[in-house]
Amino acid sequence: MDLKQRQASEVASKVLNKEDLFILDVRNEEAYGDWKIEGESVTSINVPYFDLIDGVEDLLPELPKDKEILVVCAKEGSSVFVGEELIEAGIENVSYLSGGMKAWSEYLEPVKVGDLPGGALYQFVRIGKGCLSYLVESNGEAAVVDATRMIENYTTFAENKGLTIKATMDTHLHADHISGGKALADQVNGTYYLPEEDAGEVTFPFTALKEGNNVTIGEVTIEPIYSPGHTIGSTSLMINDAYLLTGDILFVESIGRPDLAGKAEDWVLDLRTTLYNRYKEMAGELVVLPAHFSKMAELGETGVVSAKLEELYEKNEGLHVEEEAEFRRMVTENLPPQPNAYQEIRETNMGKITPDEETRREMEIGPNRCAVN
The missing domain is CATH 3.60.15.10 (Ribonuclease Z/Hydroxyacylglutathione hydrolase-like)
Structure with a gap:
């Protein structure tokens, strides 16, 4: 499976239409606590990128098996890395937010x-x-x-x-x-x-x-x-x-x-x-x-x-x-x-x-x- 790319417009559509959205935000805890993607049907968890550099195995039990997992970071680089790691670990339905939270801020x-x-x-x-x-x-x-x-x-x-x-x-x-x-x-x-x-x-x-x-x-x-x-x-x-x-x-x-x-x-x-x-x-x-x-x-x-x-x-x-x-x-x-x-x-x-x-x-x-x- 390939890592999918999601544009800010696609994510916004899901939020506005109150569609289920699961987000793995890999920014640091302070950034996540200050500001994140929210919505009535949005579920998000925060696991900083630096905690995942050595592997994502410990994270797998926290992830849903029946939903797309959208990985989000500040600019997109870290989310691409984590997304690819998740696919290698056997998670099939994984995407990342193109442009990261910067793109989200500007849409x-x-x-x-x-x-x-x-x-x-x-x-x-x-x-x-x-x-x-x-x-x-x-x-x-x-x-x-x-x-x-x-x-x-x-x-x-x-x-x-x-x-x-x-x-x-x-x-x-x-x-x-x-x-x-x-x-x-x-x-x-x-x-x-x-x-x-x-x-x-x-x-x-x-x-x-x-x-x-x-x-x-x-x-x-x-x-x-x-x-x-x-x-x-x-x-x-x-x-x-x-x-x-x-x-x-x-x-x-x-x-x-x-x-x-x-x-x-x-x-x-x-x-x-x-x-x-x-x-x-x-x-x-x-x-x-x-x-x-x-x-x-x-x-x-x-x-x-x-x-x-x-x-x-x-x-x-x-x-x-x-x-x-x-x-x-x-x-x-x-x-x-x-x-x-x-x-x-x-x-x-x-x-x-x-x-x-x-x-x-x-x-x-x-x-x-x-x-x-």
Whole structure:
């Protein structure tokens, strides 16, 4: 039997469709504990590569006899070695993840959210990183919101649908992943929008994403709504009075953290005002579409991460803290670790530094950490 190769897209399909998946992750224990492939029907075990160099015989009793075994490592080399060792030991149904966890981190799955006049709204699910970006299409035009650095996903999608990308937008200056907004706008000769309150140290030209300055894509209106708290410039986007793109302010099961620039104490009241006043005045039927998710359970039956605003005010515990002092404690004392290389990511998104591609990939490795626990 030959060792089979599995692409990130194949693994994502299994996860999203809740198909059984058995994973042997051979990274070190710390890396596995920090971040791994998860899903409702995913079973995974961790046995570090260095424990398997001298043979896999002791591992065999832990492996299923009736399922494919997907071996996963950081880049793929170690998983190929272990996979071949398993085949030599008599295990027939073995595969490895092509590109390893780096490839998993970069894969985007486009999912249709709903129809719009002359087109539709799509959510691009970065399943291995918990990032969500969006493409608005109408009458052959498109806008991309909170693009990842893997901009070929959007250009290929647009080309296949005959769309011209007219604009790209970042709801805020990102600190957990490298934005592709400016690079994408430059490539397609479109307009790049960024909240000016977040752009004090940005080194390149941009157009202010500002409340009162609506953007039109075909028959669709994108309305910026100033909603600070995660950053001082955080700006939500209302799309045709039906969808609310909340960036990193409000998630399906949590709320945004206000400290990625070291400003938790300064921005906590802005966050509370946005969540407990500004959003609360909006229509409950609005479909909230965040820029991140933390758990696979947040993906709905169609693979879309979303919820109606009124449902979040009923179920999201971050919206039920009546006392201001208690809210302050919640968002300043219950914070997960800072994202990997967050300061370098911010400086990259400002245009201050220009790391090479391999360095960019390394900077982004790890889970999404934009929410309050």
